[in-house]
Amino acid sequence: MVDVWQTAMDHAVGAARRAGQVCCSGALIRCVDQVVREALQDDRKVMTKSSSVDLVTQTDQKVEQLIIQSVKEKFPTHRFIGEESVAAGESCVLTDAPTWIIDPIDGTTNFVHAFPFVAVSIGFSVNKQVEFGVVFSCLEDKMFTARRGKGAFCDGEPLQVSDQEDIKQSIIATEFGSSRDPEAVDRIFSSLRNVLCIPVHGVRGAGTAAINMCLVASGCVEAYYEIGIHVWDIAAGSLIVSEAGGVLMDVDGKDGGPLDLMSRRIVAANSRTIAERIVREIDAFGPPRDDEPLRR
Numbered sequence: 001m002v003d004v005w006q007t008a009m010d011h012a013v014g015a016a017r018r019a020g021q022v023c024c025s026g027a028l029i030r031c032v033d034q035v036v037r038e039a040l041q042d043d044r045k046v047m048t049k050s051s052s053v054d055l056v057t058q059t060d061q062k063v064e065q066l067i068i069q070s071v072k073e074k075f076p077t078h079r080f081i082g083e084e085s086v087a088a089g090e091s092c093v094l095t096d097a098p099t100w101i102i103d104p105i106d107g108t109t110n111f112v113h114a115f116p117f118v119a120v121s122i123g124f125s126v127n128k129q130v131e132f133g134v135v136f137s138c139l140e141d142k143m144f145t146a147r148r149g150k151g152a153f154c155d156g157e158p159l160q161v162s163d164q165e166d167i168k169q170s171i172i173a174t175e176f177g178s179s180r181d182p183e184a185v186d187r188i189f190s191s192l193r194n195v196l197c198i199p200v201h202g203v204r205g206a207g208t209a210a211i212n213m214c215l216v217a218s219g220c221v222e223a224y225y226e227i228g229i230h231v232w233d234i235a236a237g238s239l240i241v242s243e244a245g246g247v248l249m250d251v252d253g254k255d256g257g258p259l260d261l262m263s264r265r266i267v268a269a270n271s272r273t274i275a276e277r278i279v280r281e282i283d284a285f286g287p288p289r290d291d292e293p294l295r296r
């Protein structure tokens with residue numbers, strides 16, 4: 001059978017690597033060279049989006065344009081949902097058309113502070129189903145890939161989630177999000193307290209949803225959950241987790257319900273048992289959906 005999307009996936013891998021080189025040369029410069037750091041002051045101008053802690057840089061915008069232009073040249077009829085294009089007013093609706101879902105830098109706050117976990121995330125969906133996902137963790141120089149039905153890989157090596165079924169023997173990844181509204185922070189902390197006090201071995205967060213999900217797929221943590229993420233944070237990572245043998249769900253009711261890429265809520269875990277336990281422990285609030293027209 002003809003593998004229709006393989007050319008698109010090969011293009012995504014190349015684009016992610018090139019994009020990663022653009023962000024990571026910047027990030028490494030920030031780590032190592034104070035003089036260059038000052039010289040690049042303008043280029044590193046940090047702007048804000050939905051809140052004073054939702055950061056964006058010119059590199060985010062430049063990298064997104066770089067990826068979109070290169071895809072357009074090769075696949076002129078395909079559509080895009082890109083984080084920075086949506087921030088600039090483009091619509092964020094997932095249709096049945098072939099759609100590239102792009103987070104040019106997942107972990108911009110890390111990038112700005114030279115905290116060394118930054119990823120380029122490219123998901124590709126057709127009929128609202130993710131066909132492939134590419135996450136390039138550029139400072140680690142690790143290329144995570146998955147094709148639907150064909151497994152998940154890191155630099156070509158197959159990935160498999162952890163086989164730990166006991167949440168008390170587990171590490172759970174999560175994040176604090178970018179809202180500093182005290183009520184929202186209380187809800188996040190109350191969920192975190194419940195998870196921590198199960199008790200689990202530990203709670204971690206890389207500062208990027210895409211890398212957190214690759215950590216689940218690699219078996220380094222048993223689960224990742226977060227409320228407040230966006231479709232571009234999770235499109236690629238969600239396929240990498242499921243193709244590594246993991247499960248994905250929303251946070252509704254007792255069993256979470258099926259993952260909805262636009263709902264801004266996710267539990268990604270090595271097993272249904274651990275995922276459902278997390279769903280029972282967390283406060284399932286619902287931020288405005290990504291495809292809600294009036295969310296900005």
Ligand SMILES: O=P(O)(O)OC[C@@]1(O)O[C@H](CO)[C@@H](O)[C@@H]1O
Nearest residue numbers: 105106107108175177208209233
């Ligand atoms: O804006 P960015 O950097 O693309 O992404 C936002 C993000 O890094 O923030 C969350 C932390 O709350 C992560 O889970 C998510 O991936």
Ligand SMILES: [Mg+2]
Nearest residue numbers: 103106107233
């Ligand atoms: Mg992101």
Ligand SMILES: [Mg+2]
Nearest residue numbers: 103104105106
């Ligand atoms: Mg981003």
